Amino acid sequence: MALYKRAFGLGLGLKPRFTTKIASTRSSRHVSQAVDSTVKRAFLVDTLALVRNLESNGLPSKQAEAITFAITEVLNDSLENVAQSFVTKSDMLKSEMTQETNLSKFKSEVQSSQEHHFSLLQRETEKLRNDIDKMRSELRYEIDKVTAGQRLDLNLERGRIRDELANQNAETTNLTNKLDREIHALRAQLEAAKYDVIKYCIGTLVSISAVGLAVIRVIL
Structure with a gap:
């Protein structure tokens, strides 16, 4: 209903397109054919039925034609706007082929x-290997070199x-032999000293005995 009011307002503001006044039915058919030949677009409504409906509601023939033309223009513009938001099947197929490519x-x-x-x-792996x-x-x-060096050092050590x-x-051994020789020498010296002491002791005892005998003889 709002669309009818808007179209009706547009129809009132439009100038008459037809100068000859003919009968209602023939005029409506002529308007439908004229609009179709002028716009050259597919209509979404039956323009003839719409003109007849408007005329049956008391509108003049020219206003009914103007309203029908305005409604057709609005619908076709809307269809074009909607069509611009979508792509055709060929474009879609072309886009799919491009995407597949x-x-x-x-x-x-x-x-x-x-x-x-x-x-x-693979080359890097082979190189690393x-x-x-x-x-x-x-x-x-x-390792072999260090081991051989260590073995050599160990053998040298x-x-x-x-x-x-x-x-x-x-x-x-030399010290032991030297100590043995010195011990033997000390033992020999000790033995010699012992013999000398014994000799001196015997001589002293003999001398004392002789002196004692001499004293006894003198006393007696």
């Missing part, structure tokens, strides 16, 4: 990139300790 291209690029990265990863093997061999060589022990044993 882009998707296939993206898949191929991703696959080639994955293959490239996989090959790079070779580096690890090289480091292992170098580490094994260094053992030889040095053995030589020192032999020298100490020789020195100990």
